Amino acid sequence: MPTERQASFRQLCEEHGLAVTHQRQVLYEVMQQMPGHPSPDEVYLRVRKRIPSISLATVYKNIRLFLDSGILQEVSPHHGSLRVEMNRHPHHHLVCTRCKRITDIDESSIAELPRRKKLAGGFLVQRYAIDVLGLCVECQADNPSAT
Amino acid sequence: MPTERQASFRQLCEEHGLAVTHQRQVLYEVMQQMPGHPSPDEVYLRVRKRIPSISLATVYKNIRLFLDSGILQEVSPHHGSLRVEMNRHPHHHLVCTRCKRITDIDESSIAELPRRKKLAGGFLVQRYAIDVLGLCVECQADNPSAT
DNA sequence: TGACAAACGATAATAATTATCGTTCAATAG
DNA sequence: CTATTGAACGATAATTATTATCGTTTGTCA
Numbered sequence: 480m481p482t483e484r485q486a487s488f489r490q491l492c493e494e495h496g497l498a499v500t501h502q503r504q505v506l507y508e509v510m511q512q513m514p515g516h517p518s519p520d521e522v523y524l525r526v527r528k529r530i531p532s533i534s535l536a537t538v539y540k541n542i543r544l545f546l547d548s549g550i551l552q553e554v555s556p557h558h559g560s561l562r563v564e565m566n567r568h569p570h571h572h573l574v575c576t577r578c579k580r581i582t583d584i585d586e587s588s589i590a591e592l593p594r595r596k597k598l599a600g601g602f603l604v605q606r607y608a609i610d611v612l613g614l615c616v617e618c619q620a621d622n623p624s625a626t
Numbered sequence: 627m628p629t630e631r632q633a634s635f636r637q638l639c640e641e642h643g644l645a646v647t648h649q650r651q652v653l654y655e656v657m658q659q660m661p662g663h664p665s666p667d668e669v670y671l672r673v674r675k676r677i678p679s680i681s682l683a684t685v686y687k688n689i690r691l692f693l694d695s696g697i698l699q700e701v702s703p704h705h706g707s708l709r710v711e712m713n714r715h716p717h718h719h720l721v722c723t724r725c726k727r728i729t730d731i732d733e734s735s736i737a738e739l740p741r742r743k744k745l746a747g748g749f750l751v752q753r754y755a756i757d758v759l760g761l762c763v764e765c766q767a768d769n770p771s772a773t
Numbered sequence: 774t775g776a777c778a779a780a781c782g783a784t785a786a787t788a789a790t791t792a793t794c795g796t797t798c799a800a801t802a803g
Numbered sequence: 804c805t806a807t808t809g810a811a812c813g814a815t816a817a818t819t820a821t822t823a824t825c826g827t828t829t830g831t832c833a
Contacts, residue, residue, distance in 0.1 A: 498799060500811065516709040516728055519790085534813040539790065541811095542710060554709040554719070554728065555702055559789085560820060562663040562701040563689060572701075573749050581663055581701065582749075592736070592756075601763040602720050602729075609739075610755040616748040645830055647780065666821085681782040686821065688780095706820085707789060774833105781828065790819075797812065803805090 495548040505529050506541050507550075516554045556612055557581065571609040577618040584611070642695040652676050653688050654697075663701045703759055704728065718756040724765040731758070 488507055492499045509525050510517065517525075523538045545551040558579045569586040592607045635654055639646045656672050657664065664672075670685045692698040705726040716733040739754045 498810065500799070502812075510710065510712065514712055515730075516711060518707055518709055522710070532813075534815090536791080536814080537812060542708070543791095546710075552711040554711050555704040557702040557704075559706065559708065560665055561689070561706070562665055563657065563669070563693070564699040564701050565657065565660055565662060565664065573745070573747075575749075576752060582747075583662075584745075589739070598720070598731075598758070600720075600729075601766070602722075602758070603761045603766055604758055605723060605760040608757040608759055610757070611745070611749070611751055612755055613752040614750045619748070619750055645779065647830070649781070679782075681784090683783080683822080684781060690822095776833090777831090779828105779830080781826105783826095784824085786821100786823070788819100788821080790817100792817070793815085795812105795814095797810105799810080800808090802807085 491550060495550060497544065497548065502526075502530060502533055502537055503541055506538065507545070510551070556610075571611065573611045573613070573615070575615040575618055576612050577614055580615055582615070638697060642697060644691065644695065649673075649677060649680055649684055650688055653685065654692070657698070703757075718758065720762070721757045721759050722762040722765055723759050724761055727762055729762070 488504055489499050491507075492503070497503070506522070506526055509529065510522055513522065513525065519535070519539050519542055522542065523533075523535050526533055526538060542551070546553055556574055556576050556579070558581075562581075566583050570583045571586060571589055573582040573584055575581075589609055589611070592609075596604050598604060635651055636646050638654075639650070644650070653669070653673055656676065657669055660669065660672065666682070666686050666689055669689065670680070670682050673680055673685060689698070693700055703721055703723050703726070705728070709728075713730050717730045718733060718736050720729040720731055722728075736756055736758070739756075743751050745751060
């Protein structure tokens with residue numbers, strides 16, 4: 480009896496000002512059951528088992544909606560295209576989650592990280608990268624046209 | 627007299643087993659002069675000022691070559707497409723720079739980070755994300771077919 | 774210098790994502 | 804409970820970013 484789940488999703492939507500549609504409900508439930516870092520296409524394949532007629536566009540639109548309203552998070556909140564790192568000094572990144580602008584900050588201004596080169600599981604460490612996620616000054620002002 | 631620069635680029639190529647072409651030389655020099663995190667298209671626009679006949683494909687091919695050989699680094703060495711974070715527990719990521727696979731690791735197994743919410747410059751911190759970049763066990767074995 | 778593989782330029786192809794638009798549905802006022 | 808209405812849906816075209824193809828040109832090395 481998924482009455483509880485339905486109720487909580489309804490509440491979640493209310494909190495974020497979203498209409499409760501059948502597609503969104505199923506989409507959300509299915510995603511909750513997918514561990515890891517699914518892509519929109521993987522989600523699409525799963526949701527189709529319960530709603531065969533759903534459109535890929537609907538999956539994309541609602542994932543974006545969930546991300547924008549803070550219900551879900553993105554694995555890499557960077558700009559989605561290739562960028563080359565031209566700063567030769569050790570540094571980390573301030574990433575604005577709204578306008579995607581990335582600013583460098585000096586490594587020392589954050590924290591020192593362990594220098595272990597081999598982790599449990601056999602992973603061979605090359606380097607550490609810290610993203611400080613948040614809002615830049617411009618986006619805090621909430622001007623709709625982000626730079 | 628750019629003889630020195632040419633010499634050092636020639637040496638760099640030799641170290642990495644790359645042929646020294648005019649396009650590569652100019653591409654490298656131009657990128658060195660671009661601070662921040664340029665995109666292939668931005669690089670293309672700049673390089674065209676010196677080699678108007680250069681192809682965008684050449685820019686892409688050589689940027690990838692530089693990245694693959696370790697001459698340059700990528701800002702976000704993640705898979706290039708949208709992924710949704712489904713792990714509700716505080717955690718960070720092991721990112722394999724070869725196969726792009728992302729594995730979660732518990733927050734406590736890395737380091738504690740400061741909890742400052744406002745940084746100099748006015749940046750409003752939402753959360754910290756650490757990427758441990760390196761090679762997963764499978765890719766250390768150097769099997770050409772990555773999963 | 775000449776041979777040959779590698780790189781180049783032009784452009785077609787692919788992948789990922791977003792926009793458009795006519796139809797259907799959820800919210801809510803009566 | 805039903806009618807209204809704007810939002811959401813599905814189908815698909817369009818866009819963007821990137822990679823593949825292929826005939827021509829160029830760098831490397833004997």
